Amino acid sequence: MEVNNRYITITNHIQGSAKESDFELKVVPLRLSVEPGSSKVILKNLWVSIDPYQLNRMKRYSSSQKTIQSAVRITPGQPIDSPGVARVLVSDDPEFVKDDLVAGFVHWGEYTVAKGGMLRKLDPEIDLPLSYHAGVLGISGLTAYAGLFEICKAKKGDKVFVSAACGSVGNLVGQYAKLSGCYVVGCAGSRDKEETDLNSALARYFPDGIDIYFDNVGGEMLEAAVANMNTCGRVAACGAIAEYSEGAKRAAPNMIDVIYKRIKIQGFLVTDHMSLHSDFLSTTTDYIHNGEIKVQEDISSGVESIPSAFIGLFRGDNVGKKMVKDCR
Amino acid sequence: MEVNNRYITITNHIQGSAKESDFELKVVPLRLSVEPGSSKVILKNLWVSIDPYQLNRMKRYSSSQKTIQSAVRITPGQPIDSPGVARVLVSDDPEFVKDDLVAGFVHWGEYTVAKGGMLRKLDPEIDLPLSYHAGVLGISGLTAYAGLFEICKAKKGDKVFVSAACGSVGNLVGQYAKLSGCYVVGCAGSRDKEETDLNSALARYFPDGIDIYFDNVGGEMLEAAVANMNTCGRVAACGAIAEYSEGAKRAAPNMIDVIYKRIKIQGFLVTDHMSLHSDFLSTTTDYIHNGEIKVQEDISSGVESIPSAFIGLFRGDNVGKKMVKDCR
Incomplete structure (x- = not known):
C-alpha cells in the first residue's frame, strides 16, 4: 500500500x-x-x-x-x-x-x-x-530533570532562578525545584530590558543570592544571574534563545565573578542523560498522578x-x- | 625589643x-x-x-x-x-x-x-x-595542579591550551600537562590581537580541537578557546588578567557552543583545594628533583x-x- x-x-x-x-x-x-x-x-x-x-x-x-x-x-x-x-x-x-x-x-x-x-x-x-x-514525560521533562538534578545538583533550600519559565522546559524546572524544597523565581519575556534593571530586579527577588540558574535564554539575563550568584553557584546552560537570531548580543558574564565565586557554567544536551530516564519517568508520573505537577x-x-x-x-x-x- | x-x-x-x-x-x-x-x-x-x-x-x-x-x-x-x-x-x-x-x-x-x-x-x-x-611548591604550583587535575581532570592524550603561559601558574600548567602525556600549547602576550586571528591561530595549533583550556586571561582568548573546543571540553577559569583593568572588554563565549559541545566553564580558587596539598607536594618535589619540571x-x-x-x-x-x- x-x-x-x-x-x-x-x-x-x-x-x-x-x-x-x-x-x-x-x-x-x-x-x-x-x-x-x-x-x-x-x-x-x-x-x-x-x-x-x-x-x-x-x-x-x-x-x-x-x-x-x-x-x-x-x-x-x-x-x-x-x-x-x-x-x-x-x-x-x-x-x-x-x-x-x-x-x-x-x-x-x-x-x-x-x-x-x-x-x-x-x-x-x-x-x-x-x-x-x-x-x-518526554524530552522536555527529562531536560528539566537532568539540568536541575544532574548538572546543578539541586537540593532543599537552594535558591533557583529559571528563565523562559513559561516554556516547556522552564515551566517544569520551576515545578521540580519547588517540589524539592527550593526557593524558585522564574522570568519570561523580559530579555529586552536593560542590564542594570535585570541586575537590580534579581537582587530584589534574591536578597540571599542565587544558587542555581537554569538558563534557557543566555544574553544579558545570564550576565545578571552570574552577578547575583552565590559562592559555588551553578548554571545549567540549556538554551540561549536570546542569542539564536543573527546579530544578537552574546552573554558576557563577568569572569571575575565566575572565578571568585567559583561558579560553574555547564552546557548540556539531554541525550547525554538518558540513563536518568526511568528515575525521571517514575518520579514525574507520580507527581502528575498526585496533582503535584501541572x-x-x-x-x-x-x-x-x-x-x-x-x-x-x-x-x-x-x-x-x-x-x-x-x-x- | x-x-x-x-x-x-x-x-x-x-x-x-x-x-x-x-x-x-x-x-x-x-x-x-x-x-x-x-x-x-x-x-x-x-x-x-x-x-x-x-x-x-x-x-x-x-x-x-x-x-x-x-x-x-x-x-x-x-x-x-x-x-x-x-x-x-x-x-x-x-x-x-x-x-x-x-x-x-x-x-x-x-x-x-x-x-x-x-x-x-x-x-x-x-x-x-x-x-x-x-x-x-606553594600557591602558584597548587593552583596549576588543582585547576588541571581537579577541575579539568586532565588525562593522557588531552589537548591542552593554557594562556599566560609565561606566568607563574601557566608555566607549570604546561609542564604538568606535558608530563601527563597531554598535547600542550601555551600563549603569552597575544591578547591584543583581533578575535578572528585568535580563532584561526588556535585552529592551526589545534587541528583536532581543544579538550582543556586553563584560562588565566579571560577576554577574547576565552571566546576563541570555546570556539575551538571539542565536545565535553573543560575550562578552568583561574584568572582574567585581560579583564582586570577598568573598561576592558569582557569575554562573551558563544553559549550555543557551550551548550552543543557540553562545555564546562568553572571558576576556582586554590584555597578550596588544600586537601590536594600533600599529593601535589610529593609529586612536584619528585619532578623537580628528577629535572622534569624546570x-x-x-x-x-x-x-x-x-x-x-x-x-x-x-x-x-x-x-x-x-x-x-x-x-x-
Whole structure:
C-alpha cells in the first residue's frame, strides 16, 4: 500500500529569524512496507513537539563554525525529526508490532520511517494523555530533570532562578525545584530590558543570592544571574534563545565573578542523560498522578500549522508546551 | 625589643591600572613579642610572591558589586598578605619555635604577625631553594595542579591550551600537562590581537580541537578557546588578567557552543583545594628533583621594589614567577 506523506521541511538554511517562507510542505509517496532485516518501523504520527532548539539545526553556518555537528544539522528538503508520539503501522523490529503506541523521535509530518531502537513503547495502562509522552514525560521533562538534578545538583533550600519559565522546559524546572524544597523565581519575556534593571530586579527577588540558574535564554539575563550568584553557584546552560537570531548580543558574564565565586557554567544536551530516564519517568508520573505537577500545553492542529507554531515560539506566542496534533 | 617594620600598602582603592602612586612604603614600630595565649607568630620575611590576582583585592568597587567579599579586600594603609617564605622570630604557637622556616601567607614587607595555623613548617632536609616554597611548591604550583587535575581532570592524550603561559601558574600548567602525556600549547602576550586571528591561530595549533583550556586571561582568548573546543571540553577559569583593568572588554563565549559541545566553564580558587596539598607536594618535589619540571623565577630585591615588580606583571615584564627577596 502506498500513501502520500505530507511533511514540513526547510527551503534553505535559515539566516536570522525564521519566517514562513523558510518552510514548505512537501508531498512524497511512501510505501507502507519495510524490508525484512532492515529493523525499520513505519509510524503514523499522532503528536509532534515544537521546540526552539530546532532553529540551531536549521541555521546557516560559515564553514569555520563547528558548533553544530553536521550530523545534527537539518538538510533543506529532508524531513525534520522532533520529539513526538506515534502509532506503529508496519514493523520489522521484533520489539514492536502494529498498533503499538511509541514515543521518541518522529518527523514534522504525517508519517515517520524510523529505526526501532530509537523508540520507546508506551504502556497502554498509563492513564495519562498521550501527548504527555512528547512533552512532560518526554524530552522536555527529562531536560528539566537532568539540568536541575544532574548538572546543578539541586537540593532543599537552594535558591533557583529559571528563565523562559513559561516554556516547556522552564515551566517544569520551576515545578521540580519547588517540589524539592527550593526557593524558585522564574522570568519570561523580559530579555529586552536593560542590564542594570535585570541586575537590580534579581537582587530584589534574591536578597540571599542565587544558587542555581537554569538558563534557557543566555544574553544579558545570564550576565545578571552570574552577578547575583552565590559562592559555588551553578548554571545549567540549556538554551540561549536570546542569542539564536543573527546579530544578537552574546552573554558576557563577568569572569571575575565566575572565578571568585567559583561558579560553574555547564552546557548540556539531554541525550547525554538518558540513563536518568526511568528515575525521571517514575518520579514525574507520580507527581502528575498526585496533582503535584501541572501540565500546560498549547495545541495546534495539522501538519500545515507547524511552521507558524514554530515561528510563534520566538514571539512568545505559546503558553506551555507547544504541540501539534492530527498530523494529517 | 622593638624594630621598625617597613611594609608596602595601597594609598587608596585602585581605579583602572595600578600605578606607582597607588602604593606607599609605611614604617611602623613593631614589638618583637607576642602575648601568651594569642597563638601568634612573628616572622622575618625572606621571600615574597608577587601575583596579579592582588589587583582584584585592591580595586575600587561600587556598593552593588559583591564579587570580592570584603574579607579578602585590601584596606588602604594596612599590610598586604601574599604567599611567601619566612623565618620564625617569636612564637606563641606550640607548633613553631624560633628559627623555624615556614611557608604561607606573609606581608609585603619586612615582618609578618600571623596566626600559626595558616603556616606550614618547612622540612630543612629538602634540598631545594627556599624561594620554591613561595612559588612552584606553594600557591602558584597548587593552583596549576588543582585547576588541571581537579577541575579539568586532565588525562593522557588531552589537548591542552593554557594562556599566560609565561606566568607563574601557566608555566607549570604546561609542564604538568606535558608530563601527563597531554598535547600542550601555551600563549603569552597575544591578547591584543583581533578575535578572528585568535580563532584561526588556535585552529592551526589545534587541528583536532581543544579538550582543556586553563584560562588565566579571560577576554577574547576565552571566546576563541570555546570556539575551538571539542565536545565535553573543560575550562578552568583561574584568572582574567585581560579583564582586570577598568573598561576592558569582557569575554562573551558563544553559549550555543557551550551548550552543543557540553562545555564546562568553572571558576576556582586554590584555597578550596588544600586537601590536594600533600599529593601535589610529593609529586612536584619528585619532578623537580628528577629535572622534569624546570623552575623559572624573576627576582627583585628589597621592600621598595615591590610596587614596580607588581605593576610590571601587567606589562609582561616578568619571565617566570615574580619574587621579591631581601625584604629589609
